[in-house]
Amino acid sequence: MNDIKLLLVEDDHGLREALIDTLMLADYQCVDVASGEEAIVALKKCSFDMVISDVQMDGIGGMGLLDHLKQYYPQIPVLLMTAYATIDNAVSAIKLGAVDYLAKPFAPEVLLNQVSRYLTPKKASGDPVVADEKSIALLELAKRVAQSDASVMILGPSGSGKEVLARYIHQKSARVDEPFVAINCAAIPENMLEATLFGYEKGAFTGAYQACPGKFEQAQGGTLLLDEISEMDLGLQAKLLRVLQEREVERLGGRKTIKLDVRVLATSNRDLKESIAKGEFREDLYYRINVFPLVWPALSQRPADIIPLAKHLISKHAKASHVTPVPQLDDGAIRKLLGHRWPGNVRELDNVIQRAMILQRNSIIEAGDIIIDLYDVTQPLDSRYAEPSSDALGDELKAQEHQIILETLTQCQGSRKLVAEKLGISARTLRYKMARMRDMGIDIPA
Numbered sequence: 001m002n003d004i005k006l007l008l009v010e011d012d013h014g015l016r017e018a019l020i021d022t023l024m025l026a027d028y029q030c031v032d033v034a035s036g037e038e039a040i041v042a043l044k045k046c047s048f049d050m051v052i053s054d055v056q057m058d059g060i061g062g063m064g065l066l067d068h069l070k071q072y073y074p075q076i077p078v079l080l081m082t083a084y085a086t087i088d089n090a091v092s093a094i095k096l097g098a099v100d101y102l103a104k105p106f107a108p109e110v111l112l113n114q115v116s117r118y119l120t121p122k123k124a125s126g127d128p129v130v131a132d133e134k135s136i137a138l139l140e141l142a143k144r145v146a147q148s149d150a151s152v153m154i155l156g157p158s159g160s161g162k163e164v165l166a167r168y169i170h171q172k173s174a175r176v177d178e179p180f181v182a183i184n185c186a187a188i189p190e191n192m193l194e195a196t197l198f199g200y201e202k203g204a205f206t207g208a209y210q211a212c213p214g215k216f217e218q219a220q221g222g223t224l225l226l227d228e229i230s231e232m233d234l235g236l237q238a239k240l241l242r243v244l245q246e247r248e249v250e251r252l253g254g255r256k257t258i259k260l261d262v263r264v265l266a267t268s269n270r271d272l273k274e275s276i277a278k279g280e281f282r283e284d285l286y287y288r289i290n291v292f293p294l295v296w297p298a299l300s301q302r303p304a305d306i307i308p309l310a311k312h313l314i315s316k317h318a319k320a321s322h323v324t325p326v327p328q329l330d331d332g333a334i335r336k337l338l339g340h341r342w343p344g345n346v347r348e349l350d351n352v353i354q355r356a357m358i359l360q361r362n363s364i365i366e367a368g369d370i371i372i373d374l375y376d377v378t379q380p381l382d383s384r385y386a387e388p389s390s391d392a393l394g395d396e397l398k399a400q401e402h403q404i405i406l407e408t409l410t411q412c413q414g415s416r417k418l419v420a421e422k423l424g425i426s427a428r429t430l431r432y433k434m435a436r437m438r439d440m441g442i443d444i445p446a
């Protein structure tokens, strides 16, 4: 999940849930509230990068909230949502300081495009932490590749740090002062990916009340990361190939071609050769992007990274929540961290560290504070990068996991967001697991 935090204000419960799902699947961190008053309370508790608010709500409503934001938080961009009939209000809202408005009903890609358009990219999050020989060599190679303009394919299992490496390549390249734009091809529903990538003109489809540039245009002069490229359907792969070959893009519903100067990086946690053999990934696209392949191995295959990464994550979380002094790992905790297989890689380590930070006392993290999550044991590891499969985990554990997900869904009345939070997994992992369950014929409540 990225570091961008959004505050969503919407009094319609069903719509709020749907919007939260869309935003969380696109990797945003979200807090949702049902009124302007609740939003003001939330703003006091933590800082947000953007506020997305309905206009018509009881109490102070969206306009009252906008007023408050302009007075006390003028740096936060505000995106308003309004029914079509009240567009005039929205236009005056823009005059009052909202960055833009969305006329309901709108397609999710319109929301995602607008959100990404007005967010100031976060500062570089620092170089990847590496200590293992394999990782040091990989980083060295990445630095050299960064100097060229070659397309790079970053492979490795889920949570291994592929996006971190992609950002590093951008930071070490001549394009460093230009935009770095990332799009997660798995997180955006298939029918919206095209509009998100290539942009659209006004009227191209329902909800396209105004033209919007796509990710390629937003990345102009810089780098575009196509995260989980193998999740793109074949039709779109063909269109992407054309854009890459011709170095120009045409917005949906548009007739003008726009010349592109964009370096493309892509990631995948699949064995792409296998996807090609199965007819799921185009071979020509593979060769176009895979000019330089880089592979982040599973964390278990670079064990010397585990403790430096754990220490880095402890400092990061301590800083974010103003915990001083920074907690230290004792020997028992170190042994426990080194003894685990980390099927969820660095993301799993991050979850475990976050839990340990809550449990620790007197600034010492002990073995008992290291709670390894059994749900993560069946994390979707690609066969090629996975450790030899552990049969012991077997079907029973999978069945238990399915049961837990179903029960939690019922407890949370179907809210994907709450389920992901409760189980300590990302919304994307939950979506992946539910998709697998559906493939197996398991009925998942809507």
Ligand SMILES: Nc1ncnc2c1ncn2[C@@H]1O[C@H](COP(=O)(O)OP(=O)(O)OP(=O)(O)O)[C@@H](O)[C@H]1O
Pocket: 001, 127, 128, 129, 130, 156, 157, 158, 159, 160, 161, 162, 163, 164, 165, 227, 267, 269, 309, 312, 346, 347, 350
């Ligand atoms: N070497 C590293 N140094 C610092 N942080 C790291 C490193 N590797 C991974 N992380 C952290 O671990 C988390 C997962 O990393 P990232 O999102 O890059 O993985 P990924 O391989 O792209 O995952 P996915 O395939 O699921 O998208 C992030 O929070 C990232 O900041």
